[in-house]
Amino acid sequence: MTIVNSGTVEQDLDGLLLSHLFDSIPDACVVLDERYFIVKMNSKAEQIFLYPREYMMSKVIWEITPQYINTKLFHAMAKVRNDGKEMKFEFCGGTSNRWFGATLCMMGNCLVLFFNDITHIKHTQNELLRAEERFSAVFRNSHALMSIISLENKQHISVNNSYANFFGYTSNEIIGKTKEDVFLTADSMPAETQIQHQSGKNTLSGVITVKTRSNEYKSIIVSSEPININGKPCQLEIGIDMTDKLRYQKELIKLEHLNILGQMSASIAHEIRNPLQTVKGFLQFLQSKEGVLPYQDYFKLMIDELNRANQIITEFLSLSRTKPTDLQLCDINDILKSVLPLIQAQAIEEDKLIEVELKSGTKTMLDVDEIKQVILNLVKNGLEATLPKGRVKLITEDDHRSVKLIVCDHGKGIPIELQENIGMPFFTTKKDGTGLGLSMSLSILERHKANLRFVSNEEGTTFYIDFPIN
Structure with missing residues (x-):
């Protein structure tokens, strides 16, 4: 002491x-x-x-x-x-x-x-406190997706309700987790959307595609800024849901393509139909000759195919407008059986196999010629994607609400960055393709109020079509 x-x-x-x-x-x-x-x-x-x-x-x-x-x-x-x-x-x-x-x-x-x-x-502290309160109010109530992430452990420190609801969680379920725990991003993303390290700071900007808790793929535009929270480095990320906007943009582009298509179709229809009519006339003339009587089935098949080609031209002309459909109560199995010889002939020629599994027996309202065209287009695409010795499988089934047509190939799949363009007029990955086959099929299915979706990965692509029963 x-x-x-x-x-x-x-x-x-x-x-x-x-x-x-x-x-x-x-x-x-x-x-x-x-x-x-x-x-x-x-x-x-x-x-x-x-x-x-x-x-x-x-x-x-x-x-x-x-x-x-x-x-x-x-x-x-x-x-x-x-x-x-x-x-x-x-x-x-x-x-x-x-x-x-x-x-x-x-x-x-x-x-x-x-x-x-x-x-x-004290005045500075009070202003800072009021600024924090204003930021907190904006953060909580903003329609933008807002989150604060620790740069030390990459975990969420805070998120607003818009962010949590967008991904299908509550705020408490997200806090303490990393972004990888909350959502998945698309496998292939442009380089500019990745996190860049510049001057020791993490910055992120660009449009990314994410997979939510409900397995929906959505697009958001993201920007971020480094901030300091209680002396610790963090990142404020702000996202805007661009899903609807990008879909509308694609629809506008599709409409522009359809407009171009409508202008082109009028000028080329006459030139295509004339030679077809000439070929059809000579086939009908030769069909009556005694020497070709044993080949009447072949003549009938060729004339039917010329008629179908003429029908395709008609669809080409009507692609950019709504056309009344000739609906009849049909069994899709009967339609599939009618085009099966053509499909199998093409498969044999390419050293490939067609498998058919018919489960549906329920009739629904269909336009026979149009559904034939859809089937042939999808199978043709499937065969072109499948390697020799490979298989393309066609399945029909129903669940009392819809009749389903499933076309499954065993190709390499569609790259994820190209999937959003599938069905757009003139878009094709084939060297000699026109980009019209699937577009016309979609137009036909829209007139049938049918739904088309597909799943594609490295093991192949499967198209699912649901035709409403009523």
Whole structure:
């Protein structure tokens, strides 16, 4: 235990009070005796109290500042005098809006008060607090997808409701997890959408495709900024759902292609139909000759195919407009059986195999010629994607709500970056393709109020068509 000689302390205090350094203290300083009389004060204190030093000396401090009696300052002084322990605190001016930071300590029998004006600091803190409150309100209520991610462990620190609802979670389910735990991004993404490391900062921008909890693929445009949260590096990410907008853009592009197609079709239809009619006329003429009577089935097949080619031209002309469909109550199995010889002939020629599995027996309203065209287009695409010795499988089934046609090939699949263009007029990956086959099929299926979807991976592509029963 250290014993301090009171005489030494008093000498130190006297030395301080008499020293020229006392007036140079940057903080305001007031020394009070046992009865709270002011025994010394520096010029900085004189400026704050707004009284001359000569007037304040030898007066009780509460006589000069009665507004502080029974306030935080009043009780702090009593406490420090009783227990002798230094205390630091902040208080607001009794007759002003000024804030002060204070330090109280004992020096011998005297109480020493150091204080300085911190009004500008408090105002800055209050502005910062209000800014944080405004940011918090914007963060919580924004329709944009907003998240804060720690750059140390890549985990979500906070997300807003729009972000959580978009991915199909609650906020609590996301916080503490990484983005990889919450959603999947498409396997193939343009380089500009990846996280770039520039000047030591993580920045991310561009459109990405994500897979949500409900296995939906959606597109969002993302931007991010590095921020600091409680001294730790974080990243604020803001996303905008672009799914509908991109779909509308694709539809507009499709309409533009259809418009071009309509303009082209009128000029080429006549040139195509004339030679077809010539070939058909000579076939019908030769069909009546006695020498070809054993080949009547072949002649009939060729004439039927010429008629179908003429029908395709008609569809080509009507692709960009809605055309009434000749619907009849049909069994899709009968339609499939009628084109099966053509399909199998093409498969044999290409050293490939056609498998058929007919489960559906339910009839629905169909246009026979149009559905034939859809089947032939899908099978043709499947055979072209399948290697020799490979198989293309056709399946029909129903679930009492719809009749389903499934066409499955064992090719290499459609690259994910090209899948969104499937069905767009003139889009093709084939060297000699026109990009019209699947587009016309989609137009036909729309007139039947049928739904087409597909699944494609490295093991092949499967198209699913649902025809409503009613």
